[in-house]
Amino acid sequence: MRQLMQGDLRILAQAEEHNPIVPIWQEVVVGAVAFALLCWVLMKYVFPRMEQTFQSRVAEIEGGIERAQVAQAEAQQLFERYQAQLAEARTEAATIRDDARADAAGIREDVLAQAREESDRIIAAGRDALAAERASLVRELRAEIGTLSVELASRIVGESLADEARRAGTVERFLTELESSPDEDVASAGVR
Amino acid sequence: MSGEVSVRAAEVPFPPEVEDFYPPSLIDGAGPWLTKITLLVGLSIVLIVFFFLFAYRKPKLVPGRMQWLAEAIYEFVRNRIAGDIIGPGGVRFAPYLATLFCFVLLNNLFGIIPGIQFSPMAHLAFPAALAVVSWVMFIYVGARKFGLAGYLKKSLVLPAPLFIQPLLIPIEFISTFLVRPFTLSVRLFANMFAGHMVLLVCALGGFVLLNAELVFLRPTSLVSWAVGIALTGLELLVAVLQAYIFTLLTASYVQGALAEGH
Numbered sequence: 233m234r235q236l237m238q239g240d241l242r243i244l245a246q247a248e249e250h251n252p253i254v255p256i257w258q259e260v261v262v263g264a265v266a267f268a269l270l271c272w273v274l275m276k277y278v279f280p281r282m283e284q285t286f287q288s289r290v291a292e293i294e295g296g297i298e299r300a301q302v303a304q305a306e307a308q309q310l311f312e313r314y315q316a317q318l319a320e321a322r323t324e325a326a327t328i329r330d331d332a333r334a335d336a337a338g339i340r341e342d343v344l345a346q347a348r349e350e351s352d353r354i355i356a357a358g359r360d361a362l363a364a365e366r367a368s369l370v371r372e373l374r375a376e377i378g379t380l381s382v383e384l385a386s387r388i389v390g391e392s393l394a395d396e397a398r399r400a401g402t403v404e405r406f407l408t409e410l411e412s413s414p415d416e417d418v419a420s421a422g423v424r
Numbered sequence: 425m426s427g428e429v430s431v432r433a434a435e436v437p438f439p440p441e442v443e444d445f446y447p448p449s450l451i452d453g454a455g456p457w458l459t460k461i462t463l464l465v466g467l468s469i470v471l472i473v474f475f476f477l478f479a480y481r482k483p484k485l486v487p488g489r490m491q492w493l494a495e496a497i498y499e500f501v502r503n504r505i506a507g508d509i510i511g512p513g514g515v516r517f518a519p520y521l522a523t524l525f526c527f528v529l530l531n532n533l534f535g536i537i538p539g540i541q542f543s544p545m546a547h548l549a550f551p552a553a554l555a556v557v558s559w560v561m562f563i564y565v566g567a568r569k570f571g572l573a574g575y576l577k578k579s580l581v582l583p584a585p586l587f588i589q590p591l592l593i594p595i596e597f598i599s600t601f602l603v604r605p606f607t608l609s610v611r612l613f614a615n616m617f618a619g620h621m622v623l624l625v626c627a628l629g630g631f632v633l634l635n636a637e638l639v640f641l642r643p644t645s646l647v648s649w650a651v652g653i654a655l656t657g658l659e660l661l662v663a664v665l666q667a668y669i670f671t672l673l674t675a676s677y678v679q680g681a682l683a684e685g686h
Contacts, residue, residue: 258549263544263550266465267527270526274473274519281480281483
């Protein structure tokens with residue numbers, strides 16, 4: 233088949249020699265029209281859209297970077313605010329602690345002072361009471377001693393005229409009287 | 425020996441000739457309008473258009489695989505060619521340059537895709553059409569920025585002593601305005617043409633060696649095919665490189681037209 237075709241070609245070639253340096257004008261026309269068609273389609277419908285895509289891609293990336301930057305700035309701001317708040321809280325806590333410490337010291341001092349005052353007061357009252365008691369005792373004793381002395385003297389004087397035996401009995405009786413009255417223990421002890 | 429080869433050539437066409445590059449018309453009477461070559465050019469634009477429209481039917485900020493590939497191709501031309509050569513203002517040329525790159529690249533790759541194995545760029549007509557577009561474009565861009573007279577003056581009159589200008593101006597005119605479309609198109613065409621020719625020599629040469637009357641020559645056909653496969657790898661490199669160079673030079677011409685000084 234190929235041989236046949238080649239043979240035919242040879243015959244054709246003899247009739248019409250081709251020179252490769254001379255372009256066939258029909259092919260120039262075909263090539264120009266085909267290329268023009270290709271240019272029209274690609275340059276109108278394809279490549280401008282590619283440029284659009286590139287641009288929107290660039291915009292998308294730039295927008296993304298911008299958004300990220302904004303977000304980062306926001307986060308930084310938030311972080312700083314939190315830190316400021318934290319520092320504030322810490323200072324406040326320290327102040328509160330100091331205050332509390334100062335308050336506690338004050339309260340302790342107050343309590344101590346109060347206690348001291350109270351004890352002083354109690355001691356003073358005790359002393360006063362003691363002194364008053366002592367004074368009244370002394371006063372009582374004085375009066376009793378007087379009475380007793382007078383009584384004893386009158387008895388001694390009254391019975392000095394009786395006999396020796398009775399004299400001994402009077403003294404004995406007086407002493408017994410003294411011992412039998414329990415209320416006058418102290419007084420009698422003081423007397424003795 | 426040469427007699428033997430020519431005898432074998434009757435079975436396998438060898439050596440390959442220029443006429444092997446001109447397949448017959450697919451429909452009688454259509455002539456060069458409808459051949460394997462023009463069909464391939466049409467296929468290339470259909471493939472490119474469908475690829476890009478499919479990959480970019482629903483563009484997302486986070487691209488899928490297809491969208492990523494489409495964007496990678498465009499971004500390569502946009503940043504590595506338009507941006508690096510023309511400068512920041514070159515981005516407005518990126519869509520054209522990317523289209524040019526895709527068109528040349530796919531048509532070059534047809535040269536090594538199994539089943540197709542012919543690059544339309546091996547016909548001077550297609551590189552020439554593209555080169556003319558590049559040529560018109562850089563002149564138009566320069567003329568729009570500086571005015572036609574200003575642009576011509578800027579590109580032709582160099583800061584040189586007056587007595588040398590009669591020599592310099594024609595040289596500059598020829599190199600800038602006459603030769604550029606030819607060098608641009610012939611570089612691409614010749615690379616693709618030669619590449620196809622070399623692959624043909626290896627592939628057909630293998631068959632010729634296989635049919636050789638001297639039996640001990642026959643195994644060397646394997647060597648021929650192995651070299652052909654290796655050269656196909658090289659052709660892949662050439663296809664990509666030539667598409668890149670064509671786009672790069674177009675960008676470079678535009679940059680030269682836009683540059684303030686010479």
